[in-house]
Amino acid sequence: MVILVVILIFALCIWFTFILPGVGLLASPVLSLVCAGLSLFAREDPNIAAFLLSITFFPITLIILKVRSREAKPPRWPYVAVNWIIGILWYSFGFLLLGALFQPLGPVLFVLFVTFTIRYHLTSRNSLNFNVVSILTSSMRQNLPLPMALDSAAGNDPSKTGRILRHISHWLKSGYSLSEAIQMGYPKCPSEVLATITVSERIHQLPRALQGIEMDMVHKSEGYRKVQAINLYYPITVLFIAMMAIGFLTIFIIPTFAEILKDMSDGAKGLPYCTQVLFNIVNFIMGHAWIVCSVLLALLLFFIASLFVRFRPRRTSDPYLLSQIGDWVRWHLPFQGWFERKHSLLRTVGILHSSLQAGCTVDQAIVNALEIDTNICFRKRLRRWFNRVVAGEPPAQAARQTSVGYALAWAFDDRVNQSNTLQILDMLEETYRDNYNYRANLARAVAIPVMILLLGCMIGFVVYSLFMPLIELNRLFAGSIYP
Secondary structure, X not given: OHHHHHHHHHHHXXXXXXXXXXXXXXXXXXXXXXXXXXXXXXXXXXXXHHHHHHOOHHHHHHHHHXXXXXXXXXXXXXXXXXXXXXXXXXXXXXXXHHHHHOOOOHHXXXXXXXXXXXXXHHHHHHHHHHHHHHHHHHHHHOOOOHHHHHHHHHOXXXXXXXXXXXXXXXXXXXXXXXXXXXXXHOOOOOHHHHHHHHHHHHOOOHHHHHHHHHHHHHHHHHHHHOOOOOOOHHHHHHHHHHHHHHHHHHHHOHHHHHHHHHHHOOOOOOOOHHHHHHHHHHHHHHHOHHHHHHHHHHHHHHHHHHXXXXXXXXXXXXXXXXXXXXXXXXXXXXXXXXXXXXHHHHHHHHHHHHHHHOOOOHHHHHHHHHOOOOOHHHHHXXXXXXHHHHOOOXXXXXXXXXXXXXXXXXXXXXXXOOOOHHHHHHHHHHHHHHHHHHHHHHHHHHHHHHHHHHHHHHHHHHHHHHHHHHHHHXXXXXXXXXX
């Protein structure tokens, strides 16, 4: 009787999973616990078959939702929750497996495992974005009907690229514009790409915009593939392993050296000064464990939040709270702020140039610039600039008053540059792009050697501090030997 009830509830759970995915996802663990308790405690003789069937409710629900998420139009919250649950279970299994097989190095291997997994997902997502954009660009370049071209490119391809192209083609056939079709057929499309396509479609500059997006993606991929002398992950990994080794030595080894030195010198001689400094630092950290735990917890939360923001598409019209906080922090940082301002200004200048070239007025060009994905702090300045221009203030004077950039004010100043705004904006876009790339390459070229130098100084101090007690012990032993 119990097994029949469990089978009936199992069938009901599967039905909910297909018809109402959210209800099935929430009800499956509850029904699993109820059926497990019913099969174990309903009678004195537990029904093992019913119990084994009941514990499969939730895993089978996850598998069904994961398989159906590939064809979900559009994806709903149950499918997003399933991806997060499977990811958490995957990382937990990896941590337990590595910890069981390699107990001392389990945490280090788990960190490397998570790092490589995240890197793989980021690389695959960039490759997917490039494939979709390149197919759209080639279809527009050949002047083919876009739905037919996308269906031909997708064919029977079962990969993500093929499914996305079929979804976009479906919405195009339904009468939607390209930007709307991409938004519904490819919800994970980067907000920067989607906003650029939306604005370019409005000003009839879509082929040029798609070509520019493809070129930017090519440059980024070439930057990732370029051989570098030192990877940024190398000093971070070495620093992490060095900190673990320092903690082990200072907790278990250095106190033994201290006791030996005191016993052999009758308490007159202790640890060397550098070793004592290192020992005091570690003792302070170990004595204030709550500070260390708080810092580690804050870093973990920051890592999870940044990872969530990195994989979640941004909303240009109504940004998420985390996006607003991240934009504000990046804008006000002393070093990162310069790159954030130049990047926002670079994208704004490009949209202004394309809009004016298409025949838009200044206020319409600013509206187009407001719809692209730039920093929220810079977008507020653009909004104030737009309000002043609509109120009748000259664009150059309004640009100076709102601090959107003196170069923009110079480009729109009719008294200095008469009918040369387009040429100046083109020149500014090229100048900003070259300046940004030069500063970014210079920062990478300087930051990595400085990090390696600091890491070498720290490790050198630790090694020197750990070897000084051995030297003192040799001196004491040498003085106690008589010929």
